[in-house]
Amino acid sequence: MSNNRSKYFNYIEEKLTGLASRIDGRAKLNLLDFNVHSENFYLHFFNLLYSIELTSMNKESHNTEAVDLIDKKNKIVIQVSSLNTKTKIEESLSKKSMEIYKGYTFKFISISKDTRKLKIDTFHNPFSLKFDSEKDIHDIHTILKDILSMDIEKQKEIFTFIKKELGGEDDPIKLDSNLAIIIDLLSKENLSKTTDTIMKNQFDINLKIDHNKLISSRSIIEDYSLYHTNLDSKYKQFDLEGCNKSLSVLNSIRSSYLEECHLNPNESADTIFFRTIENVKSKVEGSSNFIRIPVEELDLCLNIIIVDSFIRCKIFQSPGFQ
Structure with missing residues (x-):
């Protein structure tokens, strides 16, 4: 993922998950005003995202229960809800008022909850609206997955929209990160003196590479694995400054990896590997305490810490060896 793609996607993800x-x-406090605002937000957002022509049912003289948004041209009706239950969807599909929308596609948007279990369920649909639970139930995860696969110009367009709708007047305040600190420490290390020392309890790296079907990234893992002892010493130095310092770095890398796996379950292991590097790079460059270094040195340090995470089994499946 390019730097701009990472910047656009990370910002969109932050704002959408924050809204959810x-x-x-607020729903737990019975404060439902955000639901109304979200309905209006998703009207314009979905029009942009999927190139459709939704309007609000509030503008219709015959406001139909269970339908919040409608696209008459493309014959789509949408319900926007903070709930994610089968009962909620079936109650909507069963409303007598839905009879006039026979031939329309019904879509359900859960604006704050996960819908993965719903997407594999079956539903009573008495008026035979077009409804495929796998394709027509949306939540933040499915929306982000769609955005991730879009070209960079479309992502930029969505980024601009989200920033206008959900962003503040100023850019978000950057925070310090331990990732930036470990990059700084590693960048000052003389890596030319590195020798291929075997880490205690190190498993056969090639077994894990083969197990995860890593092909184009194999050479990177093999080349940079010899630096793990350098990084290990930096982690030990870092941990002298406080508890959980190195753990927080490793968990941040793992989080980036798991996010990629979740959003792109059908991508190759190599794609996940390189996207994880780019996402971690974005985190580092977005940190207020990141000390600028030449891009080649930054890439060197990033490759070292990602490969080290691979060796420590923080990313990718272990073949069962230690």
């Missing part, structure tokens, strides 16, 4: 979290939290 606020809606969920």
Whole structure:
């Protein structure tokens, strides 16, 4: 993922997940005003995202229960909800008022909750609306997955829209990160004196490479694995400054990896590997305490810490060896 793609996607993800979290939290307090605002937001957002022509049912003289948004041209009706239950969807599909929308596609948007279990369920649909639970139930995860696969110009367009709708007047405040600190420490290490020392309890790296079907990234893993002892010494130095310093770095890398796996379950292992590097790079460059270094040195350090995470089994499946 290019730097701009990472910047656009990370910002979009942050704002959409933040909105979902606020809606969920306020719903628990019975504060539902965000639901109304979200309905209007998703109207314009989905029009942009999927090139459709939704309008609000509030503008219709015959406001239909269970339908919030409608696209008459493409024959789509949408319900926007903070719930994610089978009962909610079936109640909507069963409303007598839905009879006039026979031939329309019904879509359900859960604006704050996960819908993965719903997508594999079956539903009572008495008025035979077009409804495929796998394709027509949306949540933040499915929306982000669609955005991730779009070309960079479309991502930029969505980024601009999200920033206008959900962003503040100023750019978000950058925070310090331990990732940036470990990059700084490693960049000052004389890596030319590195020798191929075997880490204690190190498994056969090639077994893990083969197990995960890594092909184009094999040479990177093999080349940079010899630096793990250098990084290990930096982690030990870092941990003298406080508890969980190195653990937080490794968990941040793992989080980036797991996010890629979740959003791109059908991508190759090599694609996940390189996208993880780019995502970690974005985190580092977005940190307020990142000390600028030449891009070649930054890439060197990033490759070292990602490969080290691979060796430590923080990313990719272990073949069962230690």
